[in-house]
Amino acid sequence: MDIIITICSGFLLLVGSFLCISGGIGLLRFPDFYTRMHAVGVTDTLGAGMILVGLMMLSTDFLVFAKLVMVLLFTLLIGPTTSHVLAKAAFHNGVRPKDSNNLEQSKEKENTSSIL
Amino acid sequence: MIAHLPILQVIIPLLAAPICLLLNRSKLVWLFSLLASGLAFSISILLLQQVMTSGVISYELGGWQAPWGIEYRIDNLNAFLLLIISGISTVVLFAAQTSIEKEIPKDKHVYFYVLYLLSLTGMLGIVATGDAFNVFVFLEISSLSAYALIAMGNKRQALWASYQYLIMGTIGATFILIGIGLMYQMTGTLNMEDLSQRLPEVAQTRTVFVSFVFVIVGVCLKLAMFPLHLWLPNAYAYAPSIVTAFFAATATKVAVYLLIRFTFSVFGLSFSFTTIPLQTLFMALGLFGIFVASTTAIYQSNVKHLFAYSSIAQIGYMIVGFSLSTVTGLTATLLHMFNHALMKGAIFLALAAVVYRVGNVELKNFRGLGRQMPLTMAAIVIGGLSLIGVPLTVGFVSKWYLLTALVEQGWWPIAVLILLGSMLAVVYVWRVIEVAYFKEPLEQNVEVKEAPMSFLIPIWTLVIANIYFGIDTRLSVQVAEAAAQSLFGVSP
């Protein structure tokens, strides 16, 4: 029985860490603000979620398990909210998503954007 | 209750501070802090008597034995310092209410007294404790309240001076923390007494050498010794005058005490003066400090700056006495701590009275003050004479012991240099006297009256003490000698 558990948790941990790495790479390679934020959003919710579930399966006693469940609930609640607020603040300060037709117009707008 | 005196010394001003915050009425808070400081002063007198009769008092906090719990060790050196600090603070507090009336906005008076009591607690805590890390904690309490108090000055330069003092003070405190960490790593204990027993066996390692260097540099930063003194003149000149009067007389003495405590009690005399040429280094820095600081003092147009630079010169005298590493040399340093506190306390309180009446302490505003504020100017004159070291004043006693210590070692040239230093002091004191007595007052200063009674009483108590201890030196010399001998392990 515990072999299955270790395999599942190992698999989940691997997938979770892969998602985190992909988020990091996405942060570096994507062209403009909103796509980069999408990539980071992935690591926040899914990557961390997968790792937490993997850890839950490995946890020995109930207290550790309960704490991990609460951590998962909080990250799932807070992750999307922060991405939302980040996007709203960026939009409020004039950062427009870059699409093919107004390529140059958004370039100069992007460097004037200030989050505050 | 007698057995609990060491802890009550620190706890009474400490608990008085939050109570003052709760009282929240400026007049009531002033009386309450005066009571707390007076109580601390009387406890320090009792402690001094107890130590002089029955030797070292050890008080274990929390009931745990020494290296595991924190221990308060009161010997002659601590008791002497506790007496100076709480005495000066009581006298200075007496004039505080009228002085801050003109310099600090009304709604901040309560916060001023809370911070004043906290800095008093910090200094008493540093001096009384026998645990190395506890020194760092109470050092931070006194420094943080000092930064906030200095920043309450009404001119904008006070903020910049307080910021520079914060940066230099925090670097100094962190150096002391690194030194304590290295000491702890090699011996495994934090109690100073335990450290002095366990350090000799690891004394040859490089780590203990580096920890000694870091502690000494950190303390010298706090001490405003010559190369590291840049923060002191602005901090003392732009702070509210009551704060300057309190810190000029006590803050540097606490740092000198730390220097003496770490070199003599913790690292031991033989280690401190052999591994580094501490003697020649400190002698040179002390003398250099005396001359550079006195010459800059001569060219100052602001009288507070003038006497701040003279404080740095006086610290130079203490460092020279300390670097002799003989019993009389150390006695001279301890005596000069006591005398310097009396001198500078009187002078800066008199300047506070001048600020109260005239508004600022530029030299041009001092014209004709000799006739308009006779008692205050007389106090400044006597304080100045005491700085120079004229006989019948307290300054003469400490200069005399310093010269005898130097002559004992046979260093004639340095004794001559010390006398030259005092000549420089004559120049800058004469500049103030000449303007005050032989110049006509400016037109806007004509109707300046004498300082109110609440200034004159503390100023003149310090001036009379200045003269009394200049003549009857039994108390100060006896205590200083006993402290020096106990540090050298010579049983009195």
Added chain:
Amino acid sequence: MLIGLFNDWIVVVLMMIGLYIVIAHGNLIKKLIGLTIFQTSVFIFYISMAKIDGGTAPILADGITQYSNPLPHVLILTAIVVGIATTALGLSLVVRIKESYNSIEEEEIQQQDNDEQLSTNKAEENA
């Protein structure tokens, strides 16, 4: 030799970076950040002193024999609080300096002070 002391050397490098920022950078907030880095590296030095290979956190549990040393942890709890207290006071000073000097660069503030000093001396000469 190298592995044994590698931790301490990295801590020394961090200390020196913090000290360099405090001394070389003119911006007042950057100085405070340099101070925080300098203090945090001292904490890391204390804590890496307390670690024992194979020891666990100093919380008594049956079946564990080797614990790391609890005393440096207590000292560092105090030092962290001292660090945040100094940072908070420094930041409030920076706000007040910005209001009265309208700048938080060390050179500009020093310049304004020197100009003010020169003007008072000049006023004194012709008075």
Added chain:
Amino acid sequence: MIDIVLLSLLVVIAIAIIRMKDLFAVVMLTGIYGLLSASFFVAMDAVDVAFTEAAVGAGISTLLMLVVITMTGRKEKSTRHKPLSALFVVMLTGGLLIYGTLDMPYFGSADAPIHKHTSPRYINDSMEEIGIPNIVTSVLASYRAFDTFGEVVVIFTAGIGVLTLLCVARSQKNDEEIDSINDSMHQQHLVIRIVAKMLIPFIFLFALYVQFHGDFGPGGGFQAGVIFASAIILYAMLFGLSTARKVINQTFVQVIAALGVLLYGSVGIVSLMNGGNFLDYNVLSSNPIAGQHLGILLIEWGVGCTVASVMVVIFFNFAGRRAFQQHKKQAQDKESSAC
């Protein structure tokens, strides 16, 4: 192995902080620096310290620096202040420290002097003498209780210092003006206010859990105080400073800060009255172990009160100063446009 990775990451961030000019990015890096050093402390088995460093180093100090940056601007001038002499001083102290590390006991070696002198007693006897599993809390609160008392006074001093520098005589905004600000902010931050409403009770609950769980696991007065204050600060940021001031008025918070210090001091005074030394908990009740538990509980409560109220006071004064500056700027714009 992991600690070497974390340390080298810290060095990379410190070097990035030197090179960065944009203060906003530098403050973010300081936050990351605090979090990484907290995770380093976890790797070093210092769980209590990691908790405090994360809450204070990554949380409160970054927050305060951000508030200050909104007032003082983001750009840093690039001129370096005589870098060569700075480099020389730094190299000198660095060389001295490296020279000092040569004789240090190796990292992680069990026979270092610190593991043999005072700490064996803490580890072996603390269960019989004090009876709580978390040795750090027992040393913090009982063996070296006076250090913690000094520390509570340090935090209290910082709070009073910030108060003296930044406190502003508040212009009494009337109620409907506060409600109008509240509504205007409402539709702008709708989503995060709802989520915050859901989260704040849990943050308070977690703070109280950390406060009373200090004896058995990582936690204690400091961490609980900071978490408690962060919940109040979150409320103040989202629902406007004036509404937050109405909910938690200033004098009440200052009184709590003073009462926390007095509570800690009075535990010491009571043990003095009962005949023990200052802060000696054995005399607090008939059975020494029960006395220790009672003493530690009370002083942790005092520490929690003071830290929470001082952090709230510090944030409210910084934010109040910012509102004061904007208010002054509007007044200047109004009169400059008027005349």
